[in-house]
Amino acid sequence: MKKIIKRISVITSFVLLSAILLVLVFGKAGFSFAGYIEDGDDYSDVISLGVADKNPRIVDIAMLGAHDAFSSRITKDSPVDPGEAEDSIIRNKTVAFFADGLFARLSKSQRGDATEMLENGVRYLDVRLSYIEGTWYTKHALVSDELSYYLGDVIAFLDDHPGEFIVFDIQHVYLGEATFDDLFTYLDTFEVDGKSLLDFVHFDPTTIALGDLRYDDVTDGGTKSGVVLLAKTEHSPTLQKHYERGEGDTEGSDIVSIRSLWHNTSDSKKMLNGIREEYENISGSDTYDDIFRVNQAQKTGVISGTDLLDTIVGWSLLDMASYFNSRLVRQTDFADWFSAMPILMVDYAISNRGHFNYLANFAILAYNQAQV
Numbered sequence: 001m002k003k004i005i006k007r008i009s010v011i012t013s014f015v016l017l018s019a020i021l022l023v024l025v026f027g028k029a030g031f032s033f034a035g036y037i038e039d040g041d042d043y044s045d046v047i048s049l050g051v052a053d054k055n056p057r058i059v060d061i062a063m064l065g066a067h068d069a070f071s072s073r074i075t076k077d078s079p080v081d082p083g084e085a086e087d088s089i090i091r092n093k094t095v096a097f098f099a100d101g102l103f104a105r106l107s108k109s110q111r112g113d114a115t116e117m118l119e120n121g122v123r124y125l126d127v128r129l130s131y132i133e134g135t136w137y138t139k140h141a142l143v144s145d146e147l148s149y150y151l152g153d154v155i156a157f158l159d160d161h162p163g164e165f166i167v168f169d170i171q172h173v174y175l176g177e178a179t180f181d182d183l184f185t186y187l188d189t190f191e192v193d194g195k196s197l198l199d200f201v202h203f204d205p206t207t208i209a210l211g212d213l214r215y216d217d218v219t220d221g222g223t224k225s226g227v228v229l230l231a232k233t234e235h236s237p238t239l240q241k242h243y244e245r246g247e248g249d250t251e252g253s254d255i256v257s258i259r260s261l262w263h264n265t266s267d268s269k270k271m272l273n274g275i276r277e278e279y280e281n282i283s284g285s286d287t288y289d290d291i292f293r294v295n296q297a298q299k300t301g302v303i304s305g306t307d308l309l310d311t312i313v314g315w316s317l318l319d320m321a322s323y324f325n326s327r328l329v330r331q332t333d334f335a336d337w338f339s340a341m342p343i344l345m346v347d348y349a350i351s352n353r354g355h356f357n358y359l360a361n362f363a364i365l366a367y368n369q370a371q372v
Contacts, residue, residue: 030076030101033315034322036111037352043121043361048163048222050368051215058213058228059292062338062367063167064360065124065345066117067298068109070138073145076104081139083130083174089303090141105316106301107141109347114153120350121361124167124294124343125154129183130174136186139174148190155192158200158225165218165226167292167343168197169245169258173232180233184241200227201241210243210257211290230257230292260294260345266302266310268324275337282340295341297328321347326354329363338367 051061077100080090089095090103110117117125129147130139136147154166173183188198202224203217218226229242246256259282263274275297282288299320301311314320325346328334338344344364350357 027099028076028101030104032105032108032318034111034318034348034351034353036350039352039355039358041358041361042119043357044119044157044161045164046121046361046365047123047165047368048161048219050365051371052222054371055214055216056368056371057211058165058215058218059211059290060342060371061215062342062344062364063123064121064349064357064364065126065167065294065343066110066122066349067126067296067345067347068107068140069117069122069125069127069349070110070114070147070150071108071128071140071144072110072112073138073149074104074108074140074142076100078104078107078142078144081130081141081143081174082132082176083139083172084141088141102303104142105318106303106311107317108144109140109298109317109321110350111318111348112350114150115157116350118154118157118166120357121364122349123165124345125169126345127168127170128172129170131176131178131182136183147186151187151190151197152192155190155195155197155200158227159193159195162224163219163222165200165215165228167228167230169292170229170231170242171245180231181236181238183231184239188241197227198229198241200225201229202226204240205229205243206235206240209290210292256291258292258294259288260292260296262296262300264300264302266299266307266314266320268299268310268327270307271297271299271324272328272331276333279333279337279340292343293341294343294345295337296345297325298345298347299324317347318351322351322353325351325356325360329356329359330354335363335367338363342367 084090128139130137138144138147138150188196190196202220208217218228230245231242232245233239234244243257245258261278263271265271282293301317303311
């Protein structure tokens with residue numbers, strides 16, 4: 001009997017120790033398993049090739065988007081974004097001690113710098129910024145890197161690729177002691193070879209409604225590269241290079257420039273059902289005809305409720321995206337979704353697992369070429 005009790009005690013201790021080790025590994029490990037497969041293709045001209053000689057409305061042009069585009073430099077040592085809510089779990093130092101790796105894995109949405117994303121066809125950039133001690137940083141819950149790290153690549157790419165354009169969607173900003181005037185001054189004065197981001201805005205957003213904006217307006221007839229800016233601030237005498245982002249929450253304004261429904265799940269079936277419901281919703285209404293329409297096809301790391309297991313198994317945003325993106329492009333109705341939601345926004349936009357990036361760009365090019 002004593003031997004049996006001793007054996008049970010040893011087994012129990014082993015199981016308990018193993019469980020503790022698994023919890024620590026899950027919480028502390030900051031790496032992802034998602035590898036990058038270089039396919040050798042270059043989609044630097046994906047927009048101009050698709051809309052050549054057509055001059056479509058900007059809101060009708062299909063494009064690949066990067067969710068939390070400038071988050072690729074996030075690590076487990078990255079500081080918490082000062083814009084995070086005071087009651088956010090990520091601010092809990094005790095939890096962070098055991099889960100700093102988890103926080104990093106569920107904050108880092110992209111791999112690669114801006115050049116890699118743009119050369120892989122990304123044209124919609126979901127941008128999130130914080131002003132910290134006199135410097136603009138990119139972030140997604142955790143701080144990634146200085147905005148200049150990414151912005152320099154964006155400007156250089158635009159300067160080298162006339163006929164292309166990007167949508168620079170400033171979705172979230174923690175201003176701290178700064179203002180939107182300070183931010184736009186930075187965007188106007190940070191230069192690469194004498195050019196700033198705002199130098200690529202070739203039209204007047206205060207006089208051309210977003211629904212009337214066309215490819216030739218943005219690219220000067222296809223001869224230049226261009227930028228369409230969205231920001232959550234009203235126009236003023238000093239702020240005239242952007243469209244008010246809206247989405248129903250721009251203070252003091254009822255202007256809306258974008259429809260971008262967040263599905264908030266890590267479950268693949270829920271994601272696909274949500275995408276199809278949104279497709280039907282937009283297709284059956286003219287409410288969103290004159291604004292950007294985004295297919296938010298990225299999963300969310302959920303650490304509670306019914307999605308917890310999917311998040312645990314998924315491991316990281318990059319890993320979840322690596323598998324889900326390859327499944328996404330193989331849906332029989334995938335190409336149909338562009339008619340309602342021309343912007344396909346995903347995590348890990350340059351992933352080519354299952355040839356995702358190739359198939360997504362191929363579908364985007366085909367859709368744009370088929371438009372009248």
